[in-house]
Amino acid sequence: MPLYEIEHSIPLDKSQRDDLAQAITHIHTRKFATPSLFVNVRFIDASTQHNYVAGKERAINRIMAYVRAGGTRTTADFDDLSQRVSDAWGKVVNKNGESPKERQLNAVFVLGAITTGTENGFLLPRAGEDASWLKANAPKFEELAKQGDGDFAELVEEMRSRDDLAV
Secondary structure, X not given: OOEEEEEEOOOOOHHHHHHHHHHHHHHHHXXXXXXXXXXXXXXXXXXXXXXXXXXXXXXXEEEEEEOOOOOOOOHHHHHHHHHHHHHHHHHHHOOOOOOOHHHOOOEEEEEOOOOOOEEOOEEOOOOOOHHHHHHHHHHHHHXXXXXXXXXXXXXXXXXXXXXXXXX
8 A cells, every 4th residue: 555665875785675675564554554465665776866955966865655644644643654664774774873874864755645546456445444444355355365365365364463454
């Protein structure tokens, strides 16, 4: 449902990408009761892009989070999300230590830009309606899992193991 785009001007190895994607997925799924299968993370090597801040070309590291706004989600929720994502960058990329300026995260932008769409063949729920959406679609998720779709097998297991996703 959300799409996180991580633009980085510094090299990130596979382990860092994996850890950052897992951290962001965990943060988002627990903040908004979203199943992991529907959290998208994309890494973009920005080292060859031309980015400007204050009218000057700069190397940047930033995260753009495209999310569903509305429902019970507040500005405070999105502020907290932004801070947690920023903290995850520091933990994964800089090992919670002091870092040179080029390794710092310059910005996290949370954009309530997702109005509707489909993912894995399902219409997206409105913000705050995830629980009823999961309940309505659970039989189809279980059918796909029984047919051998590994992603949906993981989704069904996650729905069974997380209290906030129980249907």
